[in-house]
Amino acid sequence: MIGHSQQAEQTDRKLKEKELKTLLARDEELDGLFERIYEDNVSGKLSDDRFAKMSRRYEDEQKELSEKIKKLRSEIEKQSSRSKTTDMFIGLVRKYTRARKLTPRMLNELIEKIEVFNAEKIDGVWEQRLRIHYNCVGTIEIPTVLPLPIPEVSVNTRKGVVVNYAPCELAV
Structure with a gap:
């Protein structure tokens, strides 16, 4: 890309x-x-x-x-x-391609900031949107149609809120 x-x-x-x-x-x-x-x-x-x-x-x-x-x-x-x-x-x-563990130093070198949006209940499931701004290149928008299957990723962040990976919608 x-x-x-x-x-x-x-x-x-x-x-x-x-x-x-x-x-x-x-x-x-x-x-x-x-x-x-x-x-x-x-x-x-x-x-x-x-x-x-x-x-x-x-x-x-x-x-x-x-x-x-x-x-x-x-x-x-x-x-x-x-x-x-x-x-x-x-x-x-x-x-950092062969890194086994994410460290604070890696985050500081790679990421400028992370925007965290309010959690929303969509189809009975709480979802929270994140936007990652990388150093040097800004945000990288991942298209909704990828040639490879998207892995199911979800992380329990706090009681009652699950963060799921969802490709962002491109603004037209």
């Missing part, structure tokens, strides 16, 4: 980097064009009116390019940052 999303993010980042390279090349090209029309205007090959129209058009395009470049750089930086935190989380998970 994480691998596929990570691969899609890398592909998206490469496309954005390619687009950024194209925009930067066009920005540089506009600088060269502006220099040429300035020289043509000074030498008399281009009228002042024509120079004004062309330079305004080039400046407008450069302003638009500048905004797009800034936005793309920001998006690429965010994706890069997310990728690094995902790699850090995977490293932490690998560190």
